[in-house]
Amino acid sequence: MRNRWILFVPLAIMALLFGAFVYRLVTPAETLIQSQWINKPMPLFDLPPATAGVEGLKSSQLADGRPRLVNVFASWCIPCRAEAAQLEALKRAGVPIDGIAIRDRPEDVAAFLNEFGNPFDRIGSDQQSSVQIALGSSGVPETFLIDGKGIIREQIQGVILAGDVPRIIAKLEAMK
Amino acid sequence: MKARLLIAAMMTLTSLPLEAQDRLPPAPYAYQQLNDPAKEAKAKALMETLRCLVCQGQSIADSDAPLAGDMRHEVRTKIAAGESPDTIRKWLVARYGNWVSYDPPFDGATALLWLGPLLFLGVGGWLAFGRFRRAGGEDER
Numbered sequence: 215m216r217n218r219w220i221l222f223v224p225l226a227i228m229a230l231l232f233g234a235f236v237y238r239l240v241t242p243a244e245t246l247i248q249s250q251w252i253n254k255p256m257p258l259f260d261l262p263p264a265t266a267g268v269e270g271l272k273s274s275q276l277a278d279g280r281p282r283l284v285n286v287f288a289s290w291c292i293p294c295r296a297e298a299a300q301l302e303a304l305k306r307a308g309v310p311i312d313g314i315a316i317r318d319r320p321e322d323v324a325a326f327l328n329e330f331g332n333p334f335d336r337i338g339s340d341q342q343s344s345v346q347i348a349l350g351s352s353g354v355p356e357t358f359l360i361d362g363k364g365i366i367r368e369q370i371q372g373v374i375l376a377g378d379v380p381r382i383i384a385k386l387e388a389m390k
Numbered sequence: 391m392k393a394r395l396l397i398a399a400m401m402t403l404t405s406l407p408l409e410a411q412d413r414l415p416p417a418p419y420a421y422q423q424l425n426d427p428a429k430e431a432k433a434k435a436l437m438e439t440l441r442c443l444v445c446q447g448q449s450i451a452d453s454d455a456p457l458a459g460d461m462r463h464e465v466r467t468k469i470a471a472g473e474s475p476d477t478i479r480k481w482l483v484a485r486y487g488n489w490v491s492y493d494p495p496f497d498g499a500t501a502l503l504w505l506g507p508l509l510f511l512g513v514g515g516w517l518a519f520g521r522f523r524r525a526g527g528e529d530e531r
Contacts, residue, residue, distance in 0.1 A: 247443055250487045290412045317412035317456060342417040343460035350485030352443035352457070 249350030257348035261338025271338030277364030289326035298330035305333040419466035420459030
């Protein structure tokens with residue numbers, strides 16, 4: 215019997231496979247799909263107002279020289295409520311914030327702003343998620359950092375936490 | 391302390407599931423086919439190979455997630471406007487990466503996936519060839 219060790223090859227392969235399975239079980243794969251539409255201009259859109267009393271949002275308004283945030287949210291999105299305080303803090307720091315309301319009704323948006331405050335200069339209503347899809351966004355809330363020329367510089371997926379606020383202010387400041 | 395725990399337990403038991411769904415009807419072309427059967431067939435074939443971003447194991451043709459409905463509307467609208475399925479797939483891949491497509495392109499990351507079958511066929515052929523040769527040798531003896 216030459217090369218007796220060759221008998222152990224199947225065992226070694228099984229051990230390797232087993233190790234791979236255990237690894238994936240312990241560290242699940244990333245399921246957040248990041249937008250590839252970064253360092254590209256904002257897609258062209260012209261969204262009607264999401265509720266009475268707040269202006270709608272046009273993509274051409276996003277290249278006015280002032281770096282800003284575009285917050286993709288919805289009144290029916292529970293985590294968006296938790297984000298309200300951070301958006302308020304950013305607003306107080308002088309950051310212009312525009313909103314895109316996904317699949318929302320005017321009365322629901324009004325109730326949401328009434329309850330959680332309105333940090334938005336403008337809110338466009340995206341009832342069929344078409345701008346969300348054009349942005350490569352896959353959920354709410356998501357926030358896009360836009361430079362003064364209307365180029366998307368960063369996508370933040372999920373809720374902005376209190377700890378993220380200083381970094382966001384600094385990054386927008388650096389774009390000026 | 392005990393009372394507080396009891397209250398907390400009761401609240402957990404009786405709390406209603408939070409509704410995290412919108413109240414809008416689905417987009418027009420989310421559940422409605424295009425009038426032109428040829429275009430609908432094209433759209434259907436494309437939607438079956440696009441991945442839903444919410445229910446990540448499903449295609450947008452299979453998923454009832456609102457975003458999947460909106461993506462079907464997007465696809466059908468673009469097909470109705472005369473765009474080719476290939477253009478639409480590229481448009482989506484530019485936004486969501488290859489992840490969104492169930493038709494992976496041939497590149498560095500997927501080379502093993504595409505060439506794997508050939509590789510295994512080659513190894514199998516080589517093993518079989520060795521066997522047959524040995525068997526043939528025994529017959530001659």
